[in-house]
Amino acid sequence: MNEKNHIDPRGPRFGAGITTVISLLAFAASLENSALAFSILVVLAVLFAWSVLSAKTHPFSLLFKRFVQPKIAPPKELEDPRPPRFAQQVGLSFALLGIIGGLIAPVLISISAAFIFLAAFLNAFFGLCLGCQMYLAIRRFGFIR
Amino acid sequence: MNTTLLITLGLLLVAVIAGATYKFFHGRGHKVVGNECVDLTKLRADKNGDPVLEFGSKATLLMFSTKYCGQCPGVRRALAKLEHRHGTLLFIVADITDRLDLAAHFNITQTPTVFVLDPQGKIRYRLGGTPKPGVIETELTKLGVK
Numbered sequence: 001m002n003e004k005n006h007i008d009p010r011g012p013r014f015g016a017g018i019t020t021v022i023s024l025l026a027f028a029a030s031l032e033n034s035a036l037a038f039s040i041l042v043v044l045a046v047l048f049a050w051s052v053l054s055a056k057t058h059p060f061s062l063l064f065k066r067f068v069q070p071k072i073a074p075p076k077e078l079e080d081p082r083p084p085r086f087a088q089q090v091g092l093s094f095a096l097l098g099i100i101g102g103l104i105a106p107v108l109i110s111i112s113a114a115f116i117f118l119a120a121f122l123n124a125f126f127g128l129c130l131g132c133q134m135y136l137a138i139r140r141f142g143f144i145r
Numbered sequence: 146m147n148t149t150l151l152i153t154l155g156l157l158l159v160a161v162i163a164g165a166t167y168k169f170f171h172g173r174g175h176k177v178v179g180n181e182c183v184d185l186t187k188l189r190a191d192k193n194g195d196p197v198l199e200f201g202s203k204a205t206l207l208m209f210s211t212k213y214c215g216q217c218p219g220v221r222r223a224l225a226k227l228e229h230r231h232g233t234l235l236f237i238v239a240d241i242t243d244r245l246d247l248a249a250h251f252n253i254t255q256t257p258t259v260f261v262l263d264p265q266g267k268i269r270y271r272l273g274g275t276p277k278p279g280v281i282e283t284e285l286t287k288l289g290v291k
Contacts, residue, residue, distance in 0.1 A: 009215070024153065024156070024157070027153060027156060028149055028150075028153040031148070031149040031152060031153070032149050077218070077219060077222075079215060079218065080212075080215070080218060082212055082213055083213045083214060083215035084215065086213045114156055117156065117160065118156075118159070118160050118163065121157075121160040121164070122160065122163065122164050122167070125164060126164035126167060126168060128164065128167055128171075129215050129216075132213055132214060132215045132216075133255045133256075135211060135213045135214075135256075136211060136241070136248055136253060136254055136255060136256060137254040137255070139245060139248075140245055140248055140249060140254070
């Protein structure tokens with residue numbers, strides 16, 4: 001494995017913090033105004049897809065590098081970027097579920113926003129990456145190959 | 146107070162409780178009853194490129210990891226340090242990303258999962274997630290690792 005590609009693990013957690021706020025807003029909006037919640041979900045989906053395709057150019061990553069990283073101590077250890085990337089794919093699939101499902105039943109927008117919020121919150125504040133943890137379970141039960 | 150605000154705060158509360166519960170139970174592990182031994186020929190683990198054919202003289206730590214596991218590299222380093230400190234301890238890592246047979250056999254749903262094995266390879270203790278400080282060390286002391 002190439003150590004050079006490894007990332008500061010606090011970067012994805014910082015991004016998850018922002019995702020926490022956006023997804024909570026999407027959830028609150030979904031109870032009042034599904035059109036607004038729908039557009040926030042589209043933004044989230046774009047942000048997730050961006051992370052999956054090109055994490056280095058992602059706005060959250062640039063914000064982290066520009067404003068946060070210079071103010072904190074250098075990282076104790078670097079992390080493999082694949083686990084957070086996989087988690088972003090899980091986030092993307094939830095956002096897509098809300099977007100596609102939301103066209104049929106608006107309640108799916110709330111469910112999707114709630115799941116994204118839970119996953120992002122646990123990642124940002126408790127360091128628990130749900131997507132990474134579930135990876136094995138998901139594969140063992142045959143949802144992905 | 147309107148309903149939207151209440152439900153949203155409710156969701157926030159659920160998230161905090163879920164996180165706190167996770168923090169509390171995570172990394173504690175439990176004793177394993179029964180006589181199951183790990184079969185090294187079926188495990189097909191390797192250490193620095195060589196196949197592992199023998200257990201550690203006092204104990205073996207077997208860690209299951211996947212390519213996607215974020216916490217595994219840190220746990221791996223911590224356990225490798227333990228191995229370095231104790232000559233009677235062997236530490237092996239099994240990557241189960243493409244070994245779902247192993248995951249199913251040992252009923253592993255999360256990584257890292259760490260097994261503490263006795264000199265015969267019998268599973269004595271299992272722990273899912275990042276071990277809390279001292280938990281693994283206590284189990285190793287029970288097996289006479291100095």
